[in-house]
Amino acid sequence: MTSPKHLLGIEGLNPVAVTSLLDLAESYVLLNRSGKTQRDSLRGRTLINLFFEDSTRTRTSFELAGKRLGADVINMSVSTSSVTKGETLLDTAATLNAMNCDLLVVRHNRSGAPALLAQKVEASVINAGDGTHEHPTQALLDALTIRRRKGRISGLTVAICGDIAHSRVARSNILLLTMMGNFVRVVGPPTLIPSGIEAAGVTVCHDMEEGLRGADIVMALRLQKERMSGGLIPSSREFFAYYGLDRRKLGFAKPDALVMHPGPMNRGVEIDSDVADDPVRSVIKEQVEMGVAVRMAVLDSLARGDIL
Amino acid sequence: MILFRKIRYLDSAAQALVEGELLVKNGRISDFGPSLGQPDSAKIVEAEGAVLCPGLVDMRASLGEPGFEYRETIASAAAAAAAGGITTIAVLPDSSPPIDDPALVQLIIARGAETGSVSLLPYAAATRGCAGQELAEYGLLKAAGAIAFTDGTKTIASSRLMRLALSYASGFGMRIVQHPEDYELAKGGAATSGARASWMGLPGIPAAAEAICVARDIRLAELADGAVHFAHVTTAEALALIRQGKDKGLRVTCDTAPPYFDLNETAIGGYRTYAKLSPPLRAEADRQAVLAGLRDGTIDAIASDHQPRDADDKRLPFAEASPGGAGLATLLGVTLAQVQSGHLTLPQALALLTARPAAWLGINAGVIAKSAPADLCLFHPERSWQVSAGQMPGKAQNTPFDGRALEGVVLGTWKAGVRVYG
Numbered sequence: 149m150t151s152p153k154h155l156l157g158i159e160g161l162n163p164v165a166v167t168s169l170l171d172l173a174e175s176y177v178l179l180n181r182s183g184k185t186q187r188d189s190l191r192g193r194t195l196i197n198l199f200f201e202d203s204t205r206t207r208t209s210f211e212l213a214g215k216r217l218g219a220d221v222i223n224m225s226v227s228t229s230s231v232t233k234g235e236t237l238l239d240t241a242a243t244l245n246a247m248n249c250d251l252l253v254v255r256h257n258r259s260g261a262p263a264l265l266a267q268k269v270e271a272s273v274i275n276a277g278d279g280t281h282e283h284p285t286q287a288l289l290d291a292l293t294i295r296r297r298k299g300r301i302s303g304l305t306v307a308i309c310g311d312i313a314h315s316r317v318a319r320s321n322i323l324l325l326t327m328m329g330n331f332v333r334v335v336g337p338p339t340l341i342p343s344g345i346e347a348a349g350v351t352v353c354h355d356m357e358e359g360l361r362g363a364d365i366v367m368a369l370r371l372q373k374e375r376m377s378g379g380l381i382p383s384s385r386e387f388f389a390y391y392g393l394d395r396r397k398l399g400f401a402k403p404d405a406l407v408m409h410p411g412p413m414n415r416g417v418e419i420d421s422d423v424a425d426d427p428v429r430s431v432i433k434e435q436v437e438m439g440v441a442v443r444m445a446v447l448d449s450l451a452r453g454d455i456l
Numbered sequence: 457m458i459l460f461r462k463i464r465y466l467d468s469a470a471q472a473l474v475e476g477e478l479l480v481k482n483g484r485i486s487d488f489g490p491s492l493g494q495p496d497s498a499k500i501v502e503a504e505g506a507v508l509c510p511g512l513v514d515m516r517a518s519l520g521e522p523g524f525e526y527r528e529t530i531a532s533a534a535a536a537a538a539a540g541g542i543t544t545i546a547v548l549p550d551s552s553p554p555i556d557d558p559a560l561v562q563l564i565i566a567r568g569a570e571t572g573s574v575s576l577l578p579y580a581a582a583t584r585g586c587a588g589q590e591l592a593e594y595g596l597l598k599a600a601g602a603i604a605f606t607d608g609t610k611t612i613a614s615s616r617l618m619r620l621a622l623s624y625a626s627g628f629g630m631r632i633v634q635h636p637e638d639y640e641l642a643k644g645g646a647a648t649s650g651a652r653a654s655w656m657g658l659p660g661i662p663a664a665a666e667a668i669c670v671a672r673d674i675r676l677a678e679l680a681d682g683a684v685h686f687a688h689v690t691t692a693e694a695l696a697l698i699r700q701g702k703d704k705g706l707r708v709t710c711d712t713a714p715p716y717f718d719l720n721e722t723a724i725g726g727y728r729t730y731a732k733l734s735p736p737l738r739a740e741a742d743r744q745a746v747l748a749g750l751r752d753g754t755i756d757a758i759a760s761d762h763q764p765r766d767a768d769d770k771r772l773p774f775a776e777a778s779p780g781g782a783g784l785a786t787l788l789g790v791t792l793a794q795v796q797s798g799h800l801t802l803p804q805a806l807a808l809l810t811a812r813p814a815a816w817l818g819i820n821a822g823v824i825a826k827s828a829p830a831d832l833c834l835f836h837p838e839r840s841w842q843v844s845a846g847q848m849p850g851k852a853q854n855t856p857f858d859g860r861a862l863e864g865v866v867l868g869t870w871k872a873g874v875r876v877y878g
Contacts, residue, residue, distance in 0.1 A: 159655075238771055258773035259657030260727035279775070281657030316657060343660060344651030 511543025523552025536850025550608030622682025
């Protein structure tokens with residue numbers, strides 16, 4: 149690849165690029181379901197999954213996407229506790245350059261780390277989640293899931309609930325959904341709403357009834373316990389009582405509202421099993437399926453130097 | 457003997473620029489006026505259109521030495537200072553070891569004298585080891601030459617300790633300099649709270665953390681009958697409190713630094729770690745308020761806030777990168793930019809860099825006066841240069857002004873009548 153391009157966030161994409169990616173992903177959904185999954189568009193290319201933070205589903209999803217397109221896939225897990233912070237990040241960049249890696253999928257616990265790497269590596273960098281900044285492929289797979297179920301990805305009312313402050317999924321989704329012309333509400337306790345977020349055209353609610361009223365889509369977010377320093381909420385019990393998505397609170401949304409969650413779920417904290425496992429309303433398993441197709445589309449587009 | 461001709465100088469009495477000549481004899485300003493004739497054996501320095509001002513008095517900088525020589529040494533900082541027209545630097549004590557012992561205070565003064573180009577005036581630690589636990593030896597430190605007490609870029613967090621420090625220092629007629637940021641609110645933050653920090657996914661520090669600390673410390677200064685100085689003030693709210701305190705007759709002073717009136721928080725876009733400072737860059741309205749504070753005199757001085765960092769301190773994910781910007785070489789130029797944009801008059805700008813910090817420090821410097829030491833800076837206000845990280849004088853290259861075009865080129869710097877730059 150002579151002119152590497154990166155996917156560092158939804159910020160920087162435009163509606164045309166998003167639509168093209170979703171269209172391409174759509175074709176991969178059909179292909180994946182047909183069972184004829186092996187393609188060779190990335191044959192001879194090397195994809196490295198560089199994960200500085202634990203992840204099972206995102207890493208596996210990228211691994212599968214890369215393999216289905218014929219790439220050589222290597223997983224590198226770097227435990228952040230064992231490295232002396234960022235110096236290693238740039239050392240790693242030098243190592244990866246020497247390996248002639250083509251596609252670099254990065255997850256890091258610090259916002260902006262993939263952007264820093266992108267300045268130093270020759271490969272195309274795909275942000276697989278950085279700190280509390282962005283998780284663009286998650287937003288794309290959510291958009292694909294919504295578009296397939298609702299037939300459109302505009303004019304919908306979407307309620308994103310829970311720990312907005314520590315959620316990169318929320319940020320990427322807000323950017324994508326508002327860009328495509330949807331109405332986004334964020335619902336959570338004031339201590340978990342990031343400051344200044346209303347400026348992006350989202351409505352902030354602190355009450356689930358108000359936030360879910362008339363919603364087409366209800367997204368519950370994982371309560372990022374591991375990132376929550378300093379007791380921003382008193383207990384998970386209280387959080388569930390007021391913000392946990394259960395049957396009663398879902399009742400405020402439209403009767404055909406879909407339930408989404410980026411996983412992994414804390415059952416009984418941000419979402420009740422009864423709702424999460426509802427075969428009609430919950431599309432959580434479908435989100436996982438769409439993840440592979442979306443990541444195939446992203447990898448394929450970047451490798452071909454398309455859009456983005 | 458040096459005779460400066462065809463220059464404009466700041467007549468300290470008239471607070472105006474006048475055209476004329478200035479004679480230096482035996483390291484001191486001997487005479488100045490419209491025309492001084494041609495004294496025998498004087499070396500002539502002619503610079504049409506240039507301004508001769510007192511050598512800049514930088515009331516706050518960290519120099520890296522001792523302990524962080526990989527970032528900056530006193531020698532490299534002296535070179536950067538000379539290139540920036542600075543002849544006096546008040547040095548923060550948060551080195552390694554911290555300057556909390558009379559012998560260390562004397563060491564800094566002696567190391568400054570060795571440079572021959574810049575006087576170093578040491579701040580001493582407000583608390584032993586700058587650790588915020590117990591008072592340092594203010595009497596002995598003052599006797600050794602300390603100019604005031606501060607924990608540098610660490611806030612004196614405890615209200616009780618701050619009260620004691622203000623009270624005990626007042627017994628020696630000394631000030632406490634505070635890094636005004638509520639410790640708990642600022643802990644772990646990397647940028648000013650708000651939409652920008654939220655979208656970048658950076659832990660925020662509310663701008664109000666500054667005002668909360670300033671409000672507390674003004675009240676404590678009143679309680680303790682002490683004198684407090686707030687370093688690098690950056691917000692409208694804090695400046696309003698300081699203005700009130702001054703109006704009330706309390707012993708409250710403050711300074712700011714060029715990044716806070718020239719840049720706003722947009723400079724951190726793209727995770728530019730050279731723009732990661734402490735306190736962090738603020739919203740545009742606060743930048744405007746800092747300019748207003750400079751204009752109306754609420755702010756007593758402009759300091760360089762020089763914090764040398766090396767590439768490894770900065771080439772990190774934003775939240776992990778070390779805060780601080782190099783500031784010696786750009787102190788004059790960025791301040792003059794506010795003159796060009798009409799926010800300050802040239803006499804106002806120069807006073808904020810010379811006479812006013814010198815008065816605050818209580819030193820005989822910063823003025824054009826007969827028999828004053830010939831610490832001088834000659835600059836051309838209309839010539840321009842471009843700031844470029846990697847090509848700055850001195851060792852520290854972490855300038856937040858990378859790429860900025862500045863008008864105001866230093867043509868020469870003199871320390872006690874000896875040319876040290878240009």
